[in-house]
Amino acid sequence: xxxxxxxxxxxxxxxxxxxxxxxxxxxxxxxxxxxxxxxxxxxxxxxxxxxxxxxxxxxxxxxxxxxxxxxxxxxxxxxxxxxxxxxxxxxxxxxxxxxxxxxxxxxxxxxxxxxxxxxxxxxxxxxxxxxxxxxxxxxxxxxxxxxxxxxxxxxxxxxxxxxxxxxxxxxxxxxxxxxxxxxxxxxxxxxxxxxxxxxxxxxxxxxxxxxxxxxxxxxxxxxxxxxxxxxxxxxxxxxxxxxxxxxxxxxxxxxxxxxxxxxxxxxxxxxxxxxxxxxxxxxxxxxxxxxxxxxxxxxxxxxxxxxxxxxxxxxxxxxxxxxxxxxx
Numbered sequence: 289x290x291x292x293x294x295x296x297x298x299x300x301x302x303x304x305x306x307x308x309x310x311x312x313x314x315x316x317x318x319x320x321x322x323x324x325x326x327x328x329x330x331x332x333x334x335x336x337x338x339x340x341x342x343x344x345x346x347x348x349x350x351x352x353x354x355x356x357x358x359x360x361x362x363x364x365x366x367x368x369x370x371x372x373x374x375x376x377x378x379x380x381x382x383x384x385x386x387x388x389x390x391x392x393x394x395x396x397x398x399x400x401x402x403x404x405x406x407x408x409x410x411x412x413x414x415x416x417x418x419x420x421x422x423x424x425x426x427x428x429x430x431x432x433x434x435x436x437x438x439x440x441x442x443x444x445x446x447x448x449x450x451x452x453x454x455x456x457x458x459x460x461x462x463x464x465x466x467x468x469x470x471x472x473x474x475x476x477x478x479x480x481x482x483x484x485x486x487x488x489x490x491x492x493x494x495x496x497x498x499x500x501x502x503x504x505x506x507x508x509x510x511x512x513x514x515x516x517x518x519x520x521x522x523x524x525x526x527x528x529x530x531x532x533x534x535x536x537x538x539x540x541x542x543x544x545x546x547x548x549x550x551x552x553x554x555x556x557x558x559x560x561x562x563x564x565x566x567x568x569x570x571x572x573x574x575x576x577x578x579x580x581x582x583x584x585x586x587x588x589x590x591x592x593x594x595x596x597x598x599x600x601x602x603x604x605x606x607x608x609x610x611x612x613x614x615x616x
Contacts, residue, residue: 291482291521294499297492298482305481305531306409307524308402309562309572310472310588317452320406320476322527322558322588323469326398326421327446328453335440336393341429344388346461347380352468355379356589364582385460395457396423396440399469399590400558402529403446407476409530411555413443414608422556422600427463437467437592441600441611466560466591481531482522486540520569526562527588530554533599537616545603545612552601552612560596561585 292299308322315324328334355376362368368376404410404418413420425438462468485496500516507514515521523534533543533554543552562585563571575583592598593615603609 291517295496301483303481303531304478305524306407306529307477307479308527309475309477310527312470312587313473315471315473320402320474322400322472323398324471326401327419327449328456329449330451330453334456335396335423337396337425337438338391338393339430339438340390341427342390343394343427344385345382346463347465348383348461349458349468351379352465356470383461394425394459397426397468399424407529409478411602412607417443417445419444419446426459426467429463439600439613464591470589472588479524481524483532484523484535484540485518486535525564525570526559528557534597534616543601543612545609547609548603548605550603550605553604554599555602556600558592558598560590560592562587
């Protein structure tokens with residue numbers, strides 16, 4: 289289904305985004321990755337979180353990773369045995385860290401790094417930096433709701449890192465398993481994308497919403513999943529660079545630079561799921577050849593917010609201005 293045949297005026301809003309297609313692997317600091325090691329100078333302090341919140345109880349990173357390996361092996365052959373189930377219960381136990389206060393520094397954990405050479409669509413960084421790095425606090429306990437994440441963006445010139453850090457500090461425990469990304473290599477793919485209906489001109493947006501509502505009524509009547517603009521024809525699922533942000537859990541609202549008021553653009557989306565929608569929309573073609581019970585639409589093992597994604601915005605007029613974030 290070609291969306292511009294349904295809504296010809298969408299052609300004026302056509303954009304491009306680069307899907308990153310993360311898949312579990314063994315990336316090193318010299319390549320783009322989700323959850324892999326960062327290219328970090330040995331003489332540069334590792335960022336920490338000091339925002340007050342509970343941090344003395346949580347899960348061990350080694351236990352999280354071992355549990356994932358065990359589950360992957362078990363489901364590949366059939367299912368966990370009773371013995372494996374008992375081990376999984378033990379690995380899923382929370383641990384207390386004595387003498388930790390609510391403001392003790394917590395090392396941030398690596399979320400992603402993207403080199404411009406791997407993803408040409410990556411926006412320019414400050415002073416021509418070619419490497420984008422994103423970290424966050426491994427506790428979902430920030431902001432006014434006390435359930436928010438705390439991302440940290442760092443840009444750098446990769447050729448200026450002469451002595452890299454080989455063993456960054458790690459938190460003793462993390463607040464939830466989904467804060468720790470599984471190391472994934474990337475397979476960038478540029479695809480066409482269109483804006484969220486709520487951010488389009490009112491007349492066109494209402495026309496698309498009416499079409500989607502009619503599809504949903506037909507879906508309910510015939511008990512069959514039908515393709516809709518919002519879920520299947522506009523914004524891809526998954527981790528990606530550039531394009532348009534999704535506003536699927538809130539109404540659209542402008543994201544303007546807090547330093548100069550310029551409308552900001554989407555820099556990076558980190559998504560828990562790589563595909564969704566009717567009949568597996570946005571599922572990579574390679575996955576169709578994989579047995580259904582072995583398909584993994586959450587290869588990074590990240591859990592983000594209520595519905596799975598973090599948008600990071602950048603100022604298009606001055607890359608050095610502070611970034612803004614939005615969870616959907």
